[in-house]
Amino acid sequence: MDKPRRIWVNTLLFSLTFVAAVTLVPWYGFQYGFSSSDWLIAGLFLIFNGTAITAGYHRLWSHKAYEAHWSMRLWFAVWGAMATQNSIMHWTSGHRRHHTFVDDYDKDPYSASRGFWFSHIGWMLKEYDPKANDFSNIKDLKRDPIVVWQHRFYLPLVLATNIGFPLLAGLMTGNIVAALLLAGVLRLVLSHHFTFFINSLAHIWGKRPFTDKNTARDNGVLALLTWGEGYHNFHHIFQYDYRNGIRWWHYDPTKWIIYFGSKVGLTKGLRKVSHYRIEKARIDMQFKYASEKLTCQQALQTLEEQYQAISQTWHEWSNVRQKWMVLKKQELKQNWETSDIHTQYEELKSLLQEQQKQWQLARAGLLT
Numbered sequence: 391m392d393k394p395r396r397i398w399v400n401t402l403l404f405s406l407t408f409v410a411a412v413t414l415v416p417w418y419g420f421q422y423g424f425s426s427s428d429w430l431i432a433g434l435f436l437i438f439n440g441t442a443i444t445a446g447y448h449r450l451w452s453h454k455a456y457e458a459h460w461s462m463r464l465w466f467a468v469w470g471a472m473a474t475q476n477s478i479m480h481w482t483s484g485h486r487r488h489h490t491f492v493d494d495y496d497k498d499p500y501s502a503s504r505g506f507w508f509s510h511i512g513w514m515l516k517e518y519d520p521k522a523n524d525f526s527n528i529k530d531l532k533r534d535p536i537v538v539w540q541h542r543f544y545l546p547l548v549l550a551t552n553i554g555f556p557l558l559a560g561l562m563t564g565n566i567v568a569a570l571l572l573a574g575v576l577r578l579v580l581s582h583h584f585t586f587f588i589n590s591l592a593h594i595w596g597k598r599p600f601t602d603k604n605t606a607r608d609n610g611v612l613a614l615l616t617w618g619e620g621y622h623n624f625h626h627i628f629q630y631d632y633r634n635g636i637r638w639w640h641y642d643p644t645k646w647i648i649y650f651g652s653k654v655g656l657t658k659g660l661r662k663v664s665h666y667r668i669e670k671a672r673i674d675m676q677f678k679y680a681s682e683k684l685t686c687q688q689a690l691q692t693l694e695e696q697y698q699a700i701s702q703t704w705h706e707w708s709n710v711r712q713k714w715m716v717l718k719k720q721e722l723k724q725n726w727e728t729s730d731i732h733t734q735y736e737e738l739k740s741l742l743q744e745q746q747k748q749w750q751l752a753r754a755g756l757l758t
């Protein structure tokens with residue numbers, strides 16, 4: 391096989407902006423200082439870029455976790471172009487392959503099995519990906535005129551936003567150089583690496599509470615830098631969920647944007663995996679980890695019995711839930727509240743809740 395050719399545009403873009411951010415920016419800061427409005431504007435640009443990638447490129451377009459009004463899609467397309475991570479079409483097509491072939495050395499475009507450097511940035515520096523221009527897995531997105539428009543005018547958009555927006559900011563604050571350095575260069579470098587951490591660190595550092603079939607990790611610290619995308623283990627098993635952090639207190643600003651958008655008519659059709667499916671995945675892993683750790687046969691047997699009981703109830707509950715879905719689809723006029731399936735569903739739900747409580751108690755007792 392031929393050696394992959396270097397992609398010079400990317401190599402120069404990443405290295406020159408990085409060097410400028412660690413030399414020119416601090417030098418200017420020490421010599422002349424930055425004002426609070428310089429920082430504020432750079433911070434806002436960083437937020438708009440980051441969330442355009444997480445809420446737009448990622449959860450909306452790659453995973454279709456919800457639907458968004460055209461004005462919101464346009465917002466994401468423009469600020470996403472400014473983030474300079476390629477067009478929506480390129481980004482989503484690669485990301486869908488990342489999920490389908492996660493960790494595969496050749497087929498996952500930023501496979502974590504090739505190490506930190508490759509998954510972080512190395513994959514963009516040379517022509518490693520033979521399918522980089524294969525858009526067969528994003529046919530659905532070609533129907534979105536905003537996606538097509540952004541792809542067609544990607545380069546002018548990148549230049550207009552990355553030069554134009556900081557220039558405008560500089561005219562407002564009265565200091566164009568400071569704006570170009572902070573809102574231009576430093577903002578771009580931080581925005582790049584915060585996103586890149588999701589492909590690198592979020593596949594290396596953290597816990598795997600939902601699945602160990604891939605390298606993706608849950609990590610609350612990374613969530614702080616990645617607008618909520620640090621809960622990557624959950625995301626890889628339930629990719630259609632509009633949330634990554636499922637608890638209300640999990641730091642996931644992307645989820646909050648999508649949620650509040652639904653309250654003002656900007657987003658709709660928010661997809662959520664059922665609580666019991668999530669808990670089932672968690673219990674499966676807890677049982678697996680406990681089996682590896684527990685040496686006392688008696689304790690293991692107790693845990694196994696409870697695990698079997700929960701699995702059984704969960705299985706029945708999902709069957710009943712499926713029947714309910716069918717009924718809902720057929721739009722049968724029968725009154726759901728008084729139907730047998732509803733009673734069965736509610737009974738199984740409370741049984742599951744009870745069994746889950748017992749499970750947590752037994753696990754805590756046996757593992758200490």
Ligand SMILES: [Zn+2]
Pocket residue numbers: 488588589593606622626
């Ligand atoms: Zn991933």
Ligand SMILES: [Zn+2]
Pocket residue numbers: 448452453485489625629
């Ligand atoms: Zn994803």
